[in-house]
Every structure is written in structure tokens, then in C-alpha cells.
Amino acid sequence: MDAERFLFVSADAALITDLAWQVHREGHDVKYYIEAERDREIGDGFVPKTDDWRAEVDWADVIVFDDIWVGSDIGTGELAQELRERGKAVVGGTPHTDHLEEDRGYAMEILEEHGVNTVEHHIFHDFDVGIQHVKEHPAPYVIKPLGEVQNVKRLLYVGSEDDGSDVVDVLKAYKTAWGHRMKGFQLQRKVEGVEIAICGFFNGNEFIDQVNFNFEHKKLFPGNIGPQTGEMGTSMFWAGQNRLFEETLGRLEGWLAEEGYVGSIDINCIVNETGIYPLEFTPRFGYPTIALQEESIESSTGQFFADLARGVDPDPDVHRGYQIAVRVVLPPFPFDDEQTYDENSRNAAVVFETERRDGIHLEDAKRVDGQWRVAGESGMPIVVTGTGDTMQAAREQAYDRIDGIVMPNMYYRDDIGERWINGDGDRLQAWGYLGP
Template sequence: MNFLVVSKWGESLDIAYTIKQEGHAVKMFIEDKSSREIGYGFVTKVNDWKKHIDWASIIIFDYTGYGKICDELRNAGKLVFGGSEYTDLLELDRNFGQEELKKHKIKTLPSKEFFSFQEAISHVEKNPDAYVVKPCGETQDLKQLLFVGSDDKGTDVIRMLKAYEKSWGDNFGTFQLQRKVKGVEIAVAAFFNGTHFIQPYNISFEHKKFFPKELGVSTGEMGTSMFWSKNSPIFEITLGKFEATLAKKGFVGHIDINCIVNGNGIYPLEFTSRFGYPQIYIQRDGINEPLGTLFYKITSGQHLTIQTKKGFQVGAYMVVPPFPFKDKKSFELFSKDSVILFKKEMKEGVHPIHIKQLHSEWLITGNDGIALLVTGFGITMKDAQRMMQNRINNISINNSYYRTDIGDRWSEDSDKLRAWGLL
């Protein structure tokens, strides 16, 4: 088949490259101009994806913001894997997402949307509590701006809001304050074929902070651990309630909902109505069937059960300076065009992220400093971690760094989840 991959930042290179290796024809377009070197030497790149619509058997969109285009293409009879106008709103407009959760009779945490920092500061002063600051719209792509307060009186949140006001002014856009609760952070995800969710569901645990033991700034993600399950109380109470609505809205793709759970219940935090990163790379290692065939089955509305590995999958990003920050000079000085060396020519479980290929060498490109995602799998979490670490040990990248504790929380989290009846 002919696959056209439309990417916002080049994050879906691994997907495009995998489908190509399975024997399909693949063309890839990257919207962000500064990221367009990504994928050179791996797949055929195009400068205008719209010129290749008729060529494509299936079109894959890898990010939010393309929902209206996806709806139009589906209505025109194309097989499309991606978002919809409705699911774009679920992710990008946090207030809309929370209202939709309430409409579907799903318990939510108290939250409020703000347009000015002074208004938000006054709210915290009048209602002292621990809060999470969540940017909305395009600003939420800057993951470092998400701030999780720890002070029960909200003094740290007030300090952070004042800092944002000083550095961003009116350019920050809208943001949400959500009351913080303690518990286990867990996400449930599923593929959707236009009418139904597809089993099994994916249960994952994100590691968002820069350093081990959840220290440092939020990065979006440094790694994830996961497993597949045909039954999930968390799915039934959250995502499962959206099946009829997603069918009505014509959604065909992948959707994830992140939650905090504790002994008092399940509290959805936010939607990701597209591929999750690095979630999709790790999922790929747990799926025991060709990715291209799977996308065809999903986009053509087939009812199926995905063949997946038993046990656990785990993955960690290998990154280079200036990650998790953006600094063009630092990136060009320390990281751009750095060669990725393999001590043994074994690339199984090694997923190229912001990479190009020249004379069979893998070189770092882009501008964010995310080089690779390295995965492992096993019947136990320890087995999966051991495989991942062995694969990382086979790789040499100048100035690279990564978290060494991805998956460690499972031993404690699993006990809590079992006690609460959620596994």
C-alpha cells in the first residue's frame, strides 16, 4: 500500500520507517521547517503533502491540529488515521475537555480557566490549596511550563505565576489551574476504528521529570512503562464512556486519557487524541503484527483484536544538549550532526527520533536534542528494564543522557492499584 505520513515535528519517523521496512511505499511530510532534515535517508520526503493525496492508500496524521482536514478527507472517501475537530478540542482546549468529561458522567477535579495571571493569583490567594498550572492551546507544547505545586497554601504556584507573567506577559495565552490530588498517575489508551474501541487497551505510566526519582523540570516525558490489557476498570470508567460520541464524530485513530487514581476514585486529567510520544514507539514493540496492516484494518473500520506481547514494555529517551530546553547555539555546538555509534550492529528496540541517515550512519538533527527511544520487553518489569539497559549499553552518543529508573515505580504503584481494585 501507499502510506502518506503528515507530521508536525517529525515525531512519526519511526512509524514511517517501520511501515517502509514492512514493504509498503511511504512518503513523509514535516510541517515545521526547522525539523525537515529529520528522516532524510530513512524515507522519501515531500515538500507538499497535498499533492500526494491521490497517490496515498492511507494518510496518517501524527499530531493535533489537523482534525478539520482529517474530517474533510474522510468525508471524501480517503482512509485516514488521525484526529477530528472534536478530538482536537478535547486535547487543545482543556476547559472543553473537562466539560465533556462532566457530560459523560465522569468525575473530575475542580479546575478553572484563566486569561490573566493576576486573576489566577487572586484566585489562589482566596482559595489556598495545592494546584497544577496547565497551559492551554499551542503553549502546552512547551512541556516545561507545566508546573505541579507542592505547597498546600499555593505559595509556590503564586511564585511561578508571577515569574510567567514577567517572562511571558500577554503571550502566554489561556491556562488552567487544577486542584492537585495525591495518588498514582496512570494513562489508558486505545485505538478506535470509527465505531468501536479496539482491544486490548494500553495501560501506561509516564515519567515526566528530567531526573530520576521525579526530580527537576517537566520535560513532557523521559520514558514510559506499560502493559496491554483486555479488561480495565479505568478504561470502563473513563475512555469507554466516549465510544458512542467518538463514533458520532467520525474519529479514527489513537486516544489516551491521563488520570490520577487513589482510594477515593479515578480523576481524569487530560486527553491526548493522537499518538503519544514516546508511547507509540514502545507500543510498537509490544504489537505482534505488521504496523502497516494494523493501520489498514483500523482505518477501514474492521473489527479486530490486536495481537500483543504478554508482560511489560518499557522505553527511555536518549537525549543530548540542550534538551529539555531550546537553545539553537548549544544544539549546534554540542549535538547537531553527532554520530550515533553501535558497538554491535544490533538496532532492534532502537527507535530513531530526530535523526537523519547519511552513508548508513545515523546523525542527530532537528533542534530539540531527542536522539533515540530505546525499548525493552519481558514477562516482568525487571526483565523489560534489563533488556532496555542492555540495548542502551550498546549505543554510544557524545554528551547523551537518559533516566535510569524508568519502570521502577511499578513495584509500589502496582500494590496500590491492586488494593484499590484497579488492576
Template sequence: MKKPSNVPKKFLFISRWGEILDIAYATQNEGNEVKLYIEDKPSREIGTGFVKKVRDWKNHVEWADILIFDYTGFGKECTDLRAAGKIVFGGSEYTDLLELDRNFGQKELQKHKIKTLPFKEFVSFQDAIAYVEKHPDAYVIKPSGETQELKQLLFVGSDDEGLDVIRVLKAYDKSWGDDFGNFQLQKKVKGVEISVAAFFNGKEFLKPINITFEHKKLFPKELGVSTGEMGSSMFWVNQSPIFDATLQKFEPSLAKQKFIGHIDINCIVNGNGIYPLEFTSRFGYPQIFIQRAGINEPIGELLYKVATGQNFKIATKKGFQVGAFMVVPPFPYDDKKTFELFSKDAVVVFRKDLKEGIHPMHLKKVNEEWLITGNTGIALLVTGTGITMRDAQKMMNNRISNVIVNNGYYRTDIGDRWFEDSDRLWSWGLL
């Protein structure tokens, strides 16, 4: 049964890796009761001391007023729970497939009459190498299914003959062999990489929509390995030609599937058009935390209103929001020994006791101290907001300078992309 907005509620967060801690903690600080379940065993210490943790989320379904799933792969559970009358924020089998099965996602884009980039699916590295040798060009290697969680395996080629892609495919063949699963080679296109995202209440998209620019490489100026994410810049808008050309066309399909949650589509855009690359049919990380910095209403209440199918305009800040991850070794690699040696249980120190814009990631709280836990080395996300991008960056950098994370590193140029990208987007009529 739906509860009025000013009444505290019971939130059960079901998490794959513990990424949702910041939202769970904020929801609790807003006066609600919160329980957090983490599926991944090495990540289960995340959130201890911040929120109440549970061993088996299914034992707490009856307790909860709302269940929030933070990842793809829970679609069937979400559908079954909704059918049983529970209030659920999360995916569906259809939206799971959009993200996890790249082939299906591309076919759905074509079905909705959305222009896509040419791609080919492979299960064998040898076949892919032969294909590039026969059709020399610049390609992107994109793992599908579970392997796509290992973001450093995504490879964006820069050689017009595809020689760098062939070299990487040979290396993957040696290290992975047949265990890699299927993957795509997608033709590479030059342009601006941009995401459009929105909340969907089971019937329609809620405005405003979110425009995000991700910074995926480890080092400033897009150097180094792909990490999945080092930070993002964003803003909220009521209208977007990119949204109209992509996500908006999925509104009837998402309504038919009774999807209730958050969905994002990543695109490359240039003077010739808008080319969707992939879906994220769940919260994006760190996108959701930076969004929270720009939302002027309690995040728990917002998620509850979306999950109960309410139609409302989200209260957001004008201007820009930015966020940077502060990470420690071995990020972005998986190396247990290095993590335990350099990072595990290291204390996050605050020069002044100011935690505004500091979002806990893979942390636990012991005697009011924030300690690094988990196994990947993402300590914090630090956000800033402002009327201009420079203002937002300045606020974020001031907050970063208040935090000491031993052996910590982060990118110092989050948001810089905007200054050139915005000129190009204006000239193409896409802002």
C-alpha cells in the first residue's frame, strides 16, 4: 500500500556489488529505515556501520515498503515481486536483455527505427582477427554478458587499418582462450560521446532528463587504460534532440514491459547523426551519485514516487554537476594481494569535518572512522555543483582538497571535456 510522502518508509536495497551504499545511506539520513543486502561475497563488508546489513534479502521482503535493485540481472525477481503486489524500483527481463545482450540491444534499436553503427558478433578471437584482416578499419572491441563487467577489456582502436585491434585480439586469445564468451566488433566513429538518461515510472519518462559526459580513462586527457569510469559531468534539461532520437522512442515498449527504474543510453554524435552505442538499464555509477548532488528533493522520496508510478517533475538544480572518483591501488585491476597490502582498512581522513558532497563508495564505518574495504579500491566519489562548469569543478576540487586518502589518485580534469564538446554539440544543433 502506498504511503504519503512525509511518512518515513522501510527501504530494502538489493545490491550486486555494494555500489548503492551512498544512496542507501542518504535515504537513511532522510529519516527512513534502511536495510542493505550485497550479493558479491568479497564486497559484503561494504556499508557496515553505515546502514543495517542483511544476509538474505528474501527474508525481509515482507518488512519492506519498497525494494530497490541496483543492478541488471534481477529482472525476473522484480517482475515476480510486482506481480505479488510489492513496490519495486528495478528492471525487467526485457531491460536486462537490453544491457547484457549487446546483440539484442542493437536489434531493438533497429526495431525502433534508430540508426545504429555496423557491428559483428564473434565467439572466436581467430574469426575476429580474420575479419579485421579482411575488412581493415578502426573498430571497438566490446565484451558481452558477464565479461563486460571487466571494463578494462573494452578496447577502442585508433588505427585505421585495425592493426591495434588485431594485436589486442591476439593478446585476449592467449590470456582468455574460449572463456571470454561472445563479443562485438563495432565500427568506430569519431564524435562526442554523450549519454542521455531518465527515470521511468512504469508508464512514461519523467522530466527533466539527464545529459552525462563520462571520463573513462584512468589518467587526465584520456590517457591510460579504460576503467569504466573515473568521473562524469552532467546537467538536467527538459528537452533534448538526442533524447527525442533515442530513448523517447522506447517509451511505449518500456511501458508495455512495466519497467520502473532508471535507464541510460550512451551515444556517439557528430555532424552526420546520433549513433547509440549501448544501454544501461539501471543506475549508472557514479552517475546516480552526481545526479543526487543535482536533485533538490530527498532521494529516497524520489525513488519511492517513481516506484509507485507517480507523474511529477523532478526538482533539480540549474547549471552543472561534476563528480570524480578517488581510488586506491590496485584500481582498475583485480589484484587481491596489492589491495590487502596498500589499501585494505586504510582510513579516509577529513582535514575539516565537512562531508557535504562526499559520497562513500567501498567503505565501512568503525568507531566513526571511514575505512576502505571491498576489493576494487574505489574509496569515494566527490561532487560539486555550480551555475557554470567552472563553478562546479571549483567546488569539487575544494572538497577533494579536504580529503586525505593514502595512496589515493583521481583525475584532475573531470568536466574539461565540456568546453570543446559543447561548441561541437551547439554547431550540430544537438544541445
């Protein structure tokens, strides 16, 4: 394709650096805007920047928003919708699709209206009322905060006691520590099974034929223990519009077309032999999922998103095997501690033992005089990916690449993809969810 002008917009934290870098390396003109002052150095030396994204709207052929948040409020959907009404080609949501992530109760209502099965769930805006509900209906529950505070991923809690006593204790603690910030919370009945996310790409009119199926690894330590993080790694594969898609995202196609949604939309589910139970939406790119999707799209990434934004039906060439991504982090991730970050991670060098950079993707990194360095404040500089004909082959490639990276104090999970190998794949196949 001919070179096009792409404007990438991070209206809050810098998240989309790697996609901007990929499109830039393909020969397109790129400008990247970052609103959060603490993140503005991220991507320096990799992608051209702008200090005023609105001033670049007329320049841009394609505009890409990376998240739903504008500071502490949702709002990129409204911005994207306004730009589309002006005739611009935009990857981004709408006010209603932003609301899917911000308000979990609304999300469940949309699913139910379109005939999608949902797990038992209740919304509370008063801690004492929620606690009383658990006492009157004892069971294991999942606590999911609502509003801006839900981005503090460590507040999601998955109950383990059959009588819900641990959930009661956690709600009491949250009332004391977070009651001033939490708009409310959802209690969702815990369901056992395989956790899988179905991710579709929507062009404003319909889903593309290729569907991405991915498995998140949110706990900090191998074995899925420790504090919640945004994500420590992802395994995935691409397939057609099978039963998992048709009974979830596929039923929302008409609604998304009415909205004019453009981009990636993901619905995380628990599935078992009795059914598919949606848990939550991600009506935007996932991180580091998008880096792994880039790696597995073997045709032009820029062409793919330009077509998507213009309502064309993209036909990307995707890797037909399996893929994994591993987030490589530094102290104090996933916590905030400025002193620890200053002592261990700020401006730290990212050293590679070879000249090759295959499978190395940017998160919070910059390049100074040719040297990759840690940037920002979060301590998650890079994502390392691998692909293979089997999940084990993808694992071996990713971890071999990590072995060639030197960063003092770096850590990562070494079990990304093992759940598939140890039985998740067999269970999904036996239950009849995967198909062709």
C-alpha cells in the first residue's frame, strides 16, 4: 500500500507505542500524542511525537485511539464518534461501547438483551448491602470494582470459600480503604471452567472473518498466585467464527454496527461443559495482547487498521499456529513506589546479547543514542513474543528470546501457555467449542 499518515492518541497513559512503532517501520508517516506527563518520554527515539493531537487531525489519514479513558473519565468513544462524523477514518469506540467497560451492570444488560447467556451478577453501591447479600446467599463470588478505580487491578478479588466468608472480609476491608473512591462494585457468582477471551475486529459494519482467542495470565507469579496485575502474559491462536464467537460477540454484531464501532473488542468468558459465561468486555485494544496480535498478523499492520477504519473488510494473513507474549517487568511493578523505582529501574538499560530484535515489543521504553532504556513510571519496558506450530514451540521461542536480554532485577512469569498444554485445550475441544 502507499504510505499513509497515522495519528496515534493516548488520551491518558501511553499504551499504543508498539503499534505506532510497527506502523512507522512499515514506512508510514506517524505522529504519536501522549496526554499523561509522566509517560511522555515513552517511545522517544522510536516514533515521531506531537504535543497537540487536535492540531494534527487534518493532517492524518487514519486516527487511532488506544483506550477508553481521558484522564480519570471515559471519553475517547465520544472523541472518535465526533471525528467519524467529520469524515475521518478512526479506530475507536463510541460513548456506549466505552460504557461496556466502565459499567459492568450495563455490559450485562447489553448481553442479556441480545440473547447472550450471563452468569448470576449483582451491582451494589453500598458495601453493607453487598455484604448482607453474601451472608443471605452464601457462595463463592468475584468482586469487580466499578468506575475508574477498576483500573487498580489488584482490587479484583476471586473468592474461594463456599460460604462467601472471604468475600465478606474483603468487602469490609475495601469499605475502609477504598470506600471514598469506589463508585460501586459487581458481585459475580464464581463459575469453574476454562477462562478464554474471544476477540473480534470490527470495521463499523461487521466483524472480520478471523477471530482471535486468547488466554490471560493476570497474577504476578507462576502458578497463577500473587497479586493481580494488568497482565503478565498472554497465549493465543486465530480461528474462524466458531461456536465460542457465534454465541457471544457474534450476537452483538448488529448492535455494534448501529454504534459504528471500529477496532478490537474482547469478551472474557468462563466456559465449561454446561455453557459459556461472559465475564467482562474490553472494548479497545488489550495490552500486551495487541503486541502479540501484531506479531501474528503476517501481512501489513498499517493496511489492516487503515482498512478497518474505512469500513473495508480486511483480509489479514495470520499465523496459523500458536502465539505467546511475556511481559518483562522491573521493580516495583505492579505496585507504585517511587523510591524503589528510582533505585532499581528508572532509565535502566535494556541490553540485548544479539543484534536481532525479532519478537521484542515496546511498552514503557525509549531509545537514547541507540540504547534502549526504561521509560515512564510503571516498570514494564518490553514484551517478548514467540510463535510456533504448537503452544510448546511458541513457548520455547519466546523464552529463548528472553534468555538473550539483560536487565538487572528483571522478572517475568515462566509458565505462559502451560495452561493450554496441561489441559485447557483438550477440555475446550472435548466440550465442542473450538470446531474448525
